[in-house]
Amino acid sequence: MASATSTATPTTRDRLPAWQALKRHAETQKKVHVKTLFARDPNRFNTFTRDVAGLTLDLSKQRWDAETLQQLLALAEESAVPEAITALLSGQRVNTSEDRPALHTALRLPKAATLKVDGEDVVAAVHESLQQMEALVVRLHAGQWRGATGKPIKDVVNLGVGGSDLGPLMVTHALADFRPADVYPVEVHFASTMDGSQLADYLSRFNPETTLFVLSSKSFTTIDTLSNANTARDWLLAQLTRQGATPISAELVVRQHFIGVSACPEKMNEWGIASAHQLRFWEWVGGRYSLWGTIGLPIALVIGMANFRELLAGAHTMDRHFQEAPLADNVPVLLALAGIWNVNFLDIRAHSILPYDGRLEYFAAYLEQLEMESNGKSVTRQGQAIDYSTCPVLWGQLGPNAQHAFYQLLHQGTQPVECDFIAPLKRYDDVADPETRRHLKSQHKLALANCFAQSRVLMLGDDAIDDDGPRPAHKRYRGNQPSSTVLLDQLTPATLGALIALYEHKVFVQAVIWDINPFDQWGVELGKKIATDTHKILDHEGSLDPMDTSTRGLIEAFWAVEKDS
Structure with a gap:
């Protein structure tokens, strides 16, 4: 992947012309509320929405406009994203620290x-x-x-x-x-x-x-x-x-x-x-x-090999799109650029994953590892310290439950947060009993209503509701929280495969732009080594002398309990 950063400096992205242009552009865009962007462009949904592999990606609620996107696409070109995509999918040694390919797509x-x-x-x-x-x-x-x-x-x-x-x-x-x-x-x-x-x-x-x-x-x-x-x-x-x-x-x-x-x-x-x-x-x-x-x-044991192969086929469909689609219509690239804009130019460093389908209960946890273990890096691929932000902090939960947990912070807290809303459009068509099917489909419609409403309120704030006169400050909503929405035609092995591959490729594109290696995880290794050494001390096979006073006190607390048990 050496060619993937041929136009960049090894120490910073600041000298890239497109990066500098985006910094200047952001100074004006930071002051623009996303509701103003909708007022300026009635066709905004069509402008920022793409469909592929049974998925619809709506980026219209991001705090950007057409000019922002063009500048971000220029940044992707200057960062050699197209060449990096080719390197990844052709088996080149893109995992530079371990000198090997990253061929999950194979x-x-x-x-x-x-x-x-x-x-x-x-x-x-x-x-x-x-x-x-x-x-x-x-x-x-x-x-x-x-x-x-x-x-x-x-x-x-x-x-x-x-x-x-x-x-x-x-x-x-x-x-x-x-x-x-x-x-x-x-x-x-x-x-x-x-x-x-x-x-x-x-x-x-x-x-x-x-x-x-x-x-x-x-x-x-x-x-x-x-x-x-x-x-x-x-x-x-x-x-x-x-x-x-x-x-x-x-x-x-x-x-x-x-x-x-x-x-x-x-x-x-x-x-x-x-x-x-x-x-x-x-x-x-x-x-x-x-x-x-x-x-x-x-x-495969749960869904059978036929459905497992459908999962693979859905991911491969996204791989082909990632390889063949121009950057301006490339769904993983666009999702990645939205994240780059938020993290590096709007200074939004928190990202919440909010599925509105109970079957996706563990999707946020999965993405937490995928993104933060991949892109939680602070040195370039050449080993120089980075002076710009990389991966944001990810967390999430099922959206309907999260509404009763941490949405308070999203709506009225001081922390700007980017959100991803994820939901299937169709569900329960295969329920045999008509009355049960009717009830369940009604519940699915209720979940979609909440999904769409929450992203709308996060975007518009008070303007999402009719003006009912003066309200105290604690009942007001500022809005302007950016979000993306991913709709699945329905949740199937193929569309889930495409959804996972979408986020895998998003992570890779962001890594290319940040000039980091998303395929190693050396940050976890030191903790493992220290834990092994500490385990020996807990077993009285090592000395406490090298320990700091806090760790020594914790170990002695365990020994005291162990002695009494």
Whole structure:
């Protein structure tokens, strides 16, 4: 991706002509209320709305005008966004700090495609791994995967954290309506926390004879995941090896009750996972970008392989749009530029994700990792300190619930916040009972009414309501909070795939403009190392002498409780 910043300086974006022009432009635009922009342009919705892959993106409530967008598009050109898109999708080494490609898009290429990286046709390898995953899914859905005692598996627990948890968790929840009919009922669960609280609940309720664990870890060294896996293995061994008159070997228990998903087969072998139950992962796929491949096994178990392939197809449709559409009509690029405008020129550094559909309950958490782990950086790709803002703070919740929680701050607080409203246009058409369908469709209409109304009030403030005379200050609304709205024709595997890919590509475009690498996450590594050292001290295997007084006091507090227990 070296060419992606050929016109930029290695230390700052301030010397880019388009960046300077936008800074001057922002000085006048900051004073313009978004309601004024609507008054100036009655056709504003059409000007700032685009449709692709079953999605509609409305950017008309952003605090920008046509001139702003043209200057932002010029910034994208000067930052070599088109060249960067080509570099990403063609397998160039865009992950500069680790000197490798970032080829999550290859995980959703059709089987007929070809893409070689270091001499290997990665598309062929990807589809081989999908075939292997499908074979495991078919066995489980047929009730033919038997535990060590011969009983069919009923509960599958995914052990993973970060990208090995958030993506599959989000998608399985969002697409639970797409469970295939007439398959053996396998329930999928998730355990990610290193404290064991999630896992402890499962172990207290599940039958070890019918429980299977999916150990998902790219490196197979993540302590959070391995601590849960070791606990699960010991639980199985304790429960199963002592059952019945005929002893059951530990080897059989691990073989029949564990699947591994990793880029390190040798570590899976060391742990004891049978080679036939190992699914391949690649170093050129970042964890938070990995749900499209074998990390998506829990997704396929919930929705079936046919629907999983629809998820991939929807994402691939967005990939093609990202590759082929001109910048002015490129939906990921436009969404990214709206964020650049807010963060770098309007000084809006908070971003809330607000889905108006309960199936998207975990979408905000998913985007928190996708965006903040990718673009929460403070040095350029060349290693120089950055003197401009990068990723904003993301947070969110289901919109209908958030209205009764933090919307107070959005409407009347002092903090400017950009919001993304997300909702499907159609829902409940497939409910069989007419009366139930009528009630549920009415509830969906109520959710849409709130979605549209909230973005309107955030934009217009007091002007959104009829003037009913003087009101005290605590009942007034300033408005001028920018927002984007993403409407799905309906929530399906294909449109969800397109929605996720939209945000992936948005993150990449912003990274190119900020001149940062969105595909590493060195910021998490130091904490892991220090935690390992601290764990040894908690076990009385190290000295307190290097510790600061606060950490020393916390450790001593734990020791005091440990001594008394």
